[in-house]
Amino acid sequence: MKKTLIILSLSIFTLTLFSQQKKETSLRFLPHWIPQAQFAGFIIAYEKGIYKKYGLNVELLTGGPNRSSLDWLAEKKTEICASWLSSALQVRDKNVKLINIAQLIQKSALMLVAKKGRGINTINDLNGKKVAMWQKDFKIQPDALFKKNGIDVIPYPLSETQDIFIRDVVDVTSVMLYNEYHLLINCGYDKGDLTIFNFQDYDLNFPEDGIYVLEDFYNKNKQACQDFVTASLEGWEYAFNHEEETLKLVKKYLTKAKYAANEMHQLWMLRQMKILFQPSGGQKIGELRENDYDNVVKILKESSNIKQSISFKDFYRSLYDSP
Template sequence: MTTQRKRTVRAASLLAAAGLALTACSGMGGEAQPAAAPAATANDACETVDSVTVVLQWVAQAQFAGYYAADANGHYDDLCLDVTIQEGGTNVVPQQVVASGNAQFAVSHVNKSMVSREQGADIVNIGQVFERGAYLQVSWADSGIDSLDDLAGTTMGSWGGGNELALYSAMRASGVDPTTDVQVLQQPFDMSMLLNREADSVQAKTYNEYAQLLESVNPETGELYQPEDFSAINLQDEGFGTLEDGIYARDSWLAEGDNADIATRFLAASYMGWADCRDDGDACVQLVLQQGSALGTSHQAWMMNEINALIWPSTNGIGRMDEAAWDRTVQGAIEGAVLTAEPVDGYRTDLTEAALALVEEAGYDITGTDWQRAEVELVEGGR
């Protein structure tokens, strides 16, 4: 029996075990359309395959490796799905693409998504992939900026586009008003503003921009910069962690036909992809590089390692919402004047519970208790 055929048989048994009939793969409501003909089905256990789109927050990189792994390793195929992975960009707001009905799923942050929901977007969190946050505010070690209240009276780079929400919430909670107490500069999506000393501090993520600093050459030494050259305020460590990458869908779409079943299968396959990247990060780095990423191998390896650290170990199982973390994120957004009130029914847990039944039935570890951070050596330019 071939590997593909083994996966097909396993998928059929998994769907049956979870109470999801294979015939439910056909005739779905909403935007998800069945394949035009049996020849288009990637898995011969499926009567038809449901076509859906997931919109990422940014371009192809290890931040989204789990979705590419779910596709490349056949998990979407096994669960009767044909998934289009749509890259994000400066002009793409994933949750708004979903809210407009142009995609079924989005990868987004809680703050960004709940702001959109408060403004009328019909979106709900159905799976919280990242358990921990990655926002940093980085300055030079000699800047005197060691805490959030030190930002008062400084110039500060910020990306905007919703990325400022977590930072602004934390600043306001620390007694610093970002609209009056600092000069905010539009930050490019690199570290040039800090390296050129055009701002006292800039935004960064542990898995991306911080690595850009450490793969840059210090002109005074001719060697790469080191962590001790910088002061990095980690919002998570400061008690202002916010829930970042989760999976969102439209409430109204989920209520149509068997779309909740489609979402369950999408979640299950995606969680399997993330488990693959936990267990073989190097393979997932190669998958992302094959997408044509402009980021180099060592940079992507750093990112994969740091992304895994945001997911694993997963305290309650990947995708399960931590109610306390949700409340902390929402309350911080309210105190920081990002949200005006707590969102009603902003997340649901039933789809992830059904998805994790499939994941465990497939023999996957959903907590990754034994995962440990690897040592990654950065090289100049992240090559």
């Protein structure tokens, strides 16, 4: 009898293990940029086995300037990707049926930085000034800001460095709060000598990093998609609370991808991500606010970057909906 119970217990264990293995879902995830602290939560969720805990076999793909995460999603080279809301809406406008399943960055990290020494203290002082801007999606908010305030600027294309700002070729430059702004401070600029223009202060807030899937994939794998978001948020919480361990892993991924890894810069980036993730007004972490969404759609239509008005309900699926 005892032998029979042992055999039965082993059989149940084997069936349970087989069932768990059978239910494991394989996913590829592609960030929209290089593996820096901007994506630390995903790295942690992978390295700490959090995805595995939720029954997910995740392959972390390496993003970068020559690999569009949304193009890869459309071409089904990845099941899940990260990207900006404004970028995703433009792809959706081209009839690629993607949806947002989590909104991570709630505030625009993109900013304009001006030199007070050039007489720039208010928005109207930008009129007639030389402004360095990145192209495509990075140019939408600055252009909307200038149009809204009746400002004419002299535009300059901005490369991967801030050399034209540092060398005084331009009066104003575009930066990301968690990246280039910190680099400018490290170059010797005093915060008191700079005027910051935050787009959310001018009703031009664009939530940035979000998680996207194709609608068809979501409909067939709703639980796996929600588990991916839950596991990723768990990874982010761990990353924010274990900075030293997180930075070591980020450095490992940057080195593997052949990028320089400055620990202090990555620490700044990680801490700024924590701030940018914070929800407001009763909103839950990872949620996309409908008024933010509607505002981005409105600005994209006014600037002729999209033609269709996609409803919030059609575009967004909340983690907090029942699977």
